[in-house]
Amino acid sequence: MFFDNIDFLSPADIKSLNVLKDASAAAIYGVRAANGVVIIETRSGRLNTPARITYDGYYGIQRAQNVLKMANAEQFTRMANESGSAPEAQSILEAIQRYGRSRVNPDVPDVDTDWYETILRDAPVQSHSIDVSGGGSQATYSVGVNYFDQEGILDMRNEYQRFNLRTKLDYQATDWFKIGGNVIWSNATRYNPDNSAWFRAYSAVPILPVFDPMSLDTVTMLANAQDIGYRGGQNPLVSTIYGEDQERIRKLLGNFFVEFSILPDDRLTFKSAYNSSFSSINGRNLDFPYFIGNDFQRENSTINKNTSTTLNQIWDNLLTYKDQFGKHGLTVLLGTAYRDEFNEALRGNAQNFPTGQEAGFFISQAEAETSRAFDNAGREYGFSYFSRLAYNFDNKYLLYGTFRADGTNKYQETFGYFPTFGAGWVVSEENFFRVPVVDYLKVRASWGQLGNDAVRASDGAATTNTITTSLGNEQVTGTQTSNLFEFLEWEVVEETNVGLTAELLNNKLSLDVDYYTRDTKNATIPILRPAIGGSVRRNAGVIRNSGLEVAVGFNGSLTGGLNYSIGANAASLKNEVLDVFNQPFIDGGSAEFRQRTVVGQPIFSFFGWQTDGVYQNQAEIEADPIALSNNLVPGDLRYVDENGDGVIDGDDRGFIGSYLPTFNWGGSIALDYRGFDVSATFFGQSGNQILNRRRGEVIFTQDTNVDAELAENTWRGAGTSNVYPSSEGRRKAWNQRLSNQWIEDGTFWRIQNVQLGYLLNGAKLFGEGAPNIRLYMTADRPLTVFDYNGFTPEIGDGVDRQTYPIAATYTAGLNVRF
Secondary structure, eight states: OOOOOOOTTTGGOOOOOOOEEEEHHHHGGGGTTTEEEEEEOOOOOOTTEEEEEEEEEEEEEEEEEOOOBOOOHHHHHHHHHHOOOOHHHHHHHHHHHOOBOOSSSSSSBBBOEEEHHHHHHOEEEEEEEEEEEEESSSSEEEEEEEEEEOOOBBBBHHHHHHHEEEEEEEEEEEEEEEEEEEEEEEEEEEEOTTHHHHHHHHHHHHHHOOOTOOSTTTOOOBBBBGTTTOOOOOOOOHHSSSSEEEEEEEEEEEEEEEEEEEEEEGSSSEEEEEEEEEEEEEEEEEEEEEEEETTTEEEEOEEEHHHHHHHHEEEEEEEEEEETTTTTTEEEEEEEEEEEEEEEEEEEEEOOOSSSSSGSSSSSGGGGGGEEEEEEEEEEEEEEEEEEEEETTTEEEEEEEEEEEOOSSSSOOOOEEEEEEEEEGGGGGGOOOOOOOOEEEEEEEEEEEEEEEEEEEOOEEEEEEEEEEEEETEEEEEEEEEOOOOOOOOEEEEEEEEEEEEEEEEEEEEEEEEEEEEEEEEEEEEEEOOTTTEEEEEEEEEEEEEEEEEEHHHHEETTTTEEEEEEEEEEEEEEEEEEETTTOOOOESSSSEEEOOOOTTTTTTTEEEHHHHOOOHHHHHHOOOOHHHTOOTTTTTOOOOOOOOOOOOOGGGGEOOOSSSSSEEEEEEEETTTEEEEOOOOOOEESSSEEHHHHHHHGGGGGGBHHHHHHEHHHHHTSSSSEEEETTTTGGGGGGBBBSSEEEEOOOOEEEEEEEEEOHHHHHHHHHTTOOOEEEEEEEEEEEOOOOSSSOSSTTSSSSSOOOOEEEEEEEEEEEEE
């Protein structure tokens, strides 16, 4: 069964995990494999093995890392007084009158709130798993149960609990017939965080206390920034107190197969497998009323409920022939696959439900005249034929090919046809190859195409509009027809890969090197419609990803019983748009924070102005006609006049960064010595940029806080800063253009995991029959190093407005095996 996430699966139930990246390896999996495949196999029993009982559990604490440091009360007061804004200076005085003066600096209010510290908490996490597995002469079994409980680090109803049951059974009924099944039941409850709290915490001024004895809210006493002259209430605790977002998630996965051996020695087999995945999600989002001030309130309680069910089914039939003719090895596979994905949803909302207790949290309890309901459903299905042939001669020369015909109801092009080819040469098996340090050397190459159906189905319609206009001083009525129907074909992912695999130094050193070129052809992109306006999707784009991947591993042992292994990997990525259907560009993002797709650039690159420092003094202003014509002053930004026309306008914009990293790397190290083991993994990336939109939203509202780095490095006179404008300048439209001042480097490296363990041999310590016990401690994500001014540089689309912080998790665990 194919999944886009495995939140229903306990890591303790995973037996193996393999990643297939190139098209030839993933081709047999068809349309869901266009972006690679991660194959996960759950635990199973073994033949002729007595029952083995395993307990694995841990308990730990999560703590937010790299918490963004905001301007404190003194830094904020300084910026407010430097802003030239009379209302902001007045708010400082009102805060002093309401909350008193600081004893350290009497010009600063006696309040210094760290809002991130207020909304963050240390949160526990725990997991407990029991697995029983074994097998007889004909059957194997594995049964497992898991309980997982995790609270979120946002201090509100933010948590996740999951209970899983898993069973797997394989039965060799006869020497020619095998049957098996795998069932997983998952029952989870999730309380989602209100992520608006992160942006509110960034914006809230530090001279506002969390609670105010004079607050109009007599229940929680939350402070209101409007009481000291600000336009908004700002207090982020309204996000964490006056709302709740609950999801109850039920998932059932079933996999059943029968396999027949038609010819002796399993030379010809037939396997039929049915996979079904059912999920039900009941969501309930509550907004509770509050009154903190006349313009800082929610008058009505609101309830939104949704129920969605999804049923995905796959039926595979495979006929496989394997044989060996002397030095010739042959494998031929023929198959069909039917897939059916159905979903339906029912949504409703209403206002003014009873908020006193959970018994009233229903639409039926709300005001009847405010209730509304909506429902929708969708179904996608397809049928595929596929074949695969693999041939090897003397285990030296390898050839293989795959061909798929994938059908779908999503597009007007019902069937797509996708071939792949590959070849390998085990050079080390040749008689002429005599390199003492090389134990194994294989070179390989592949080319293939895969269909990608991860694109929204065709949509649209033909429309006719009545238009009235004036012709010759007479009113004329006519019609205009428009065809917005999207005639979509299959997107095609075409990949070429060349590489080598080597084992050296008595198989202690391993090496894998691959170079790939991956083109997405017939990419679905919006096409602007001249004269008519708007856009329609068409298969007209081409996007290329190419790069080099290297993986190295070394393992060995030292006298005294110390064993070790070291691994490292690195990968480059070049993303380039090759075709957008002769359009000059495709815009993305928003008008204020523009991203643009252009031939020759990475997809959706940041598009704006390039700065050339800050005007430091009046002499620089006088020497620059652009500064004079725009009435600029020292402390304003200097932009690069890209086209040299003496005017700074939209024509001077260019590409100022991409959110896609160009280089990734990672590594691992593991040691074990007489029962002790220690391991560590780490990784990093570089070459990507991040749009710090939190800073950029000064264009929407200006009487808010800023981060400490910006507060400290704001221009305050000649030589103080050549990066950031003055506090007064930040409030001018000239300095609020999307430019490289808001684009930051996303480079980072992280220690992903460190684990220390000790294995107690139960038989030696307590006698035969005693369990083996392993004690361990782990630290997940204990250290991340980066320069970006945010919680984390791992921003999926590169635009950071409100991001859940990365938490370091420290756990102590126990593994007992009977």
